[in-house]
Amino acid sequence: MSEEAASAEEAAPAEEPVQVAPGLALAQSPPEQSEDGPRRRRGPDPLAALRIWVPRTRLGRMVMSGDILTYEQALASGLPIREVEIVDALLPGLEDDVLSVNMIQRMTDSGRRVRFNVLCAVGNGDGYVGLSICKGKEVASTIQKAIAQAKLNVIPVMRGNGSWESSEGPGDSIPFKTTGRSGSTRVTLLPAPAGKGLVIGDYGRRVLALAGVSDVWSRSSGQTRSTINFAKATFNALIELSRTKVSDDVRGRLQITTGRKLA
16 A cells, blocks of 8 residues: 555544434443343333334434434424334433322123223433323233333423522422312422422322422312322423423523423
């Protein structure tokens, strides 16, 4: 090889690496082996599904090709999210919480029929949460179905510092009062100062914790002992909060963020 050809190869710019979604990057990287043996997981590994994922929708193909790299870009595209792998690719590390498993018995002509009703919530603890209710004949398969459906229902949560008791600055509460309803249960969330915690029932607290809200006041009415309705009313309150139109002046004054807090 001549000196001119060698210098030309050295002067040629290196190819830029193709950007991929964070979940796909984790799936393509080799698995880490620990000294204590393989790590036990609860349920199927979402990264294993991403390794063999073949997109079937337009949004899925855009995520696979690297045109969309974040969940915020997926929401801004206006395309419906119909594949669970899209959420796993854009929001890796979602935590799931099975809130309730109820057995439903019904007497039919052929005998007693037993089915299970599962309420599940997912979230990343930083501005995104989803909730779903599914029914099935077996507990394990119904739980996985509820987790997948909750991922398809993930919504961005509006957070801010809306309490008059707090000093100026960012906060992990909500910017203003919001109310959600499910059945006869009505849950109202109010801004709370930093350090107050989640002053709400257990199931509402678990939904808000997955959403990344750490301080909130609440009041409720109706049949609040209903697990499903209380959790759904809390989730519906977060939906109503995200639908509120806020001016830029109020958004800056209350330190409002929607979704993840990007550095």
